[in-house]
Each structure stands twice: as C-alpha cells, then as structure tokens.
Amino acid sequence: MKESRNLCDLKSCFLCKLCLPEWLPALQIQKKNFEVKKGEVIFKEGDPVNGIYFVSAGTVKVHKRWDKEKELIIRFAGPEDIIGHLGLGKKPLYPVSATALENTVVCYLERDFFETTLRVNTDLTYKLMQFFANELQDSHRAMRDLAHMSVKARIAQSILALLHKFGVDENGFIALGLSRQDIASYSGTTYETLFKVSNDFIKEKIIEVSGRNILVLNEKRLSEMIGVNH
Amino acid sequence: MKESRNLCDLKSCFLCKLCLPEWLPALQIQKKNFEVKKGEVIFKEGDPVNGIYFVSAGTVKVHKRWDKEKELIIRFAGPEDIIGHLGLGKKPLYPVSATALENTVVCYLERDFFETTLRVNTDLTYKLMQFFANELQDSHRAMRDLAHMSVKARIAQSILALLHKFGVDENGFIALGLSRQDIASYSGTTYETLFKVSNDFIKEKIIEVSGRNILVLNEKRLSEMIGVNH
C-alpha cells in the first residue's frame, strides 16, 4: 500500500459530498491517498482501528473469515463507498477485512480527525447514522437469506447484485471480474457447489461465462429463482 | 396494544439516559406508553414507519419472515433496548416485525419528534450512530455464522446468548422462557432439528430442560462447541 498525492478530487466520496465547504482545507491537509495493488490487504480483521477509508477508484471486497480458508464476503465497495466505518463502534478492532480486487485508490482519514469532522458537522453524523440504518437493514435481510434461501437462489441473487452494483461493460458482461471462489464466498457456499450451479445456469441459457466474466442472458429467470419475498 | 400513562420513568432507556435535561419536559409530553400483551405484535414487517419504541419492561422478539411460516429471529430486546430504529433508514417501512414474548410495556415516540430530538442533541445522534455500528458488527458476525457454522454450534451459541442476555432465575434457569420454535428460529433452523440437538445436549448433561426453561449445566462445553466446529 503505497502513499500517493492528490488522487482524490475532494468531490465524489460520501464524506466530501457532505463536507462543509469551510472544512475542505482541513480535509485536504489530513487526508492521505494510497494506491493499493490487486490482492493487497487494506486492513485485516482483528487489526487495531487506525482510521476510515473511502474508495476513490477500483473495487474492494469486505470479508470475514471463519476457521482458516473459509470466508464470507459481506459486501463489495466501489468508488464513493466507505470502508472501515465499523471501527467507530466500541471495540477498537476491525471486525472485517478489506482486500483490493483490482488496483485501487483509497482516501484515508485518521480516526480522531474523522471523529472531529463528525463533531463539527452534525448533518454528516445524521447522514452517517442513516447510512448505518440502511446497511443494517441489508444485513438483516442477508441473515434471513442465509438462513432460509437455497444455495441456488443465493447464487442467483449474488449474480443479480453484482449486475446491479457494477453494471455491464461494452460486451454486456458484468463490469467486475471475480474468481469463482469469491462468488462462492459472496453467496455463502463452496467453490464446488458454485461450479455445479453455475454450469446448470449456463446449460439453461440463463448466463454465459467467459473466464472471470459473467453475461446475464435471462435476468427475469434469476429474479424468479430468488423467490416471492424479494 | 393499550395506551397507558406514566409507566416509563424517563430515566432508564437509551434515549432518556442521553437526553438533555432541558428536553425532558418535551419528551414527557410527546411520549406515549403502551401495554402490550404476550404474543401481541408491536409493528409488522412492511408496515409504514410511525415511530420508534423503547422497551420499558418485558421482552420482545425482532424477527423477519420468509415464505409464510418460516422466520428468523434477529434479536431479542429487553428493558432499555430500542426497537423500530431501522425505520430511520431511507425506506419508510419497517424491515422487521416486533412481537411481545411476555406482557410488555413500551415507550413510543413519533418519528418526527424523535428526529427533532436528534437534531437538538448531536451527542445523542453520535451515540446512536455508534450503537448502529455495534449492531452492524453483530449482524455481520451473525451472517458469517449462519453461512459457516453447523446447526449444532449455532444452537449452542443461541443458548449461551440467551444466558448472557437474560441471566438466570432463582433456580439457575435462563430467565426467559421461550418456545422451541422460537429457539429454532433464533438459531436459524427447524423445530425438529432443534429438538434432536437439544435431546443430545440433555443426554450429554450439557443442559437440563423443564418446560420452556433451560438450565445450563456445562457452559464450557457449549463454548467449545462454538469454536471448534464439530
């Protein structure tokens, strides 16, 4: 993770959009930008919390590990998304890890400075609280889905979630290439099961796969698979 | 759900403890207390959000349903706990239901008033944001556990969580009686599986069960079960 200067435009991230104009110079001084190589870890579960990050460019997976070699991907963060914000809770340790999936640029703020920023900008605190409320809703939905949905439905859901978050490239493929293992970890299943289900989807002409890229041929079928509750 | 007067002491809930003393008279005027009978629904998933609740006495389950007749209990709320706070997110519909597990008293505030309260008390907003951060950490952990832990381990974990949250009565039994179905829903499994695992625990002298009440005989074994995974 290499430091670099002025890669953040102070305009697009969650923080900059809600920042008081008078505060921007302070931000400019305090912020640090880092270039993160593909596969590099930004912070690791259990590490002491130093600060908060905003993704400027690239994509990051936020994941939580279980029992060596098993993990669950909680969410993907792209440009403008916050990561590391759970460090604001009572335990000063990151509860999740964040790893770059492609070459990424992040904007970093020390925890103390970010907390001061929240104190001088109550509207920002309010918005952050609302953001947390939304994340918590998503997380509760995810809990229920992991408890009650079939793996097949969860995989369908993961593919749709990726499609909607990242959109498609010029050929119609989802604009984020992921390893099978990562798609499995995002769906809460194993590589082998993902492989089988994925092959079924290909056979049924629901998706097309080329290397790490996925083309959704039949979005409606995927939605139906997920079920009535969505 | 029957309205009643002055059942809340304005001292013990999350809100009252952090409320500005000058604001308490306003609170006194705005708050409404309700008596909720065992089994009665406080709000239902999908209902429009009217306001926020604080549990004054009794116990409430917060749950999310799937596919008629299947549900996941997200958490239990006891005295001083908030419920309905996810209504603060962008969608004005409750994402979960809340049902009283015993005769319960709740303190209710309309959404607008609560939002005003947050606006005049930025420290409260900050604390609420921190509370959300902690809840989100718990929720992420729960997601991972649902994805990767065995049902047996999850049941062990549920029993320990109930023990730690509610403590024990004079005979050493967990101070909250629950139906098997509710314990199953809290563990993310079916009644039948809970029944079998529960019988195993009894056979191995890890717990003792009397009606709706559970006595933990071997807390250490339960803890080990959660960590080691089989």
Next chain:
DNA sequence: CAAAAAACATTGTTTAAACAATATTAAAAT
C-alpha cells in the same frame, strides 16, 4: 366447557450441499 389451535414429541425418509479426490491450466515468484 367444548372446540380449535398452538405447541410439543418422535422418528423415519430424502436431498441439498459440503466434503473429498484428483487433474489441468494459469499466474506469480525465484
């Protein structure tokens, strides 16, 4: 107080999905 409805008890069957084993690329690292 009877009838209906939950909750509880029990066990046997089925299956979804993890686990296991092994082979083949492809991509890093030395």
Next chain:
DNA sequence: ATTTTAATATTGTTTAAACAATGTTTTTTG
C-alpha cells in the same frame, strides 16, 4: 525459465439438516 502457488475443472461420496408424517399434550378462545 523453472519452480511454486493459485485458480479452475470435474465427479463421486457422505452427511447434516430439511422435509414429512403422525400423535399427544397444552393453551387459548368462542
């Protein structure tokens, strides 16, 4: 350039846990 490591491909076996069926007991309620 070659060793090492990671990602991919494939299929067969095992098992954990849902599903199904049925009966009993306890609550609730009309």
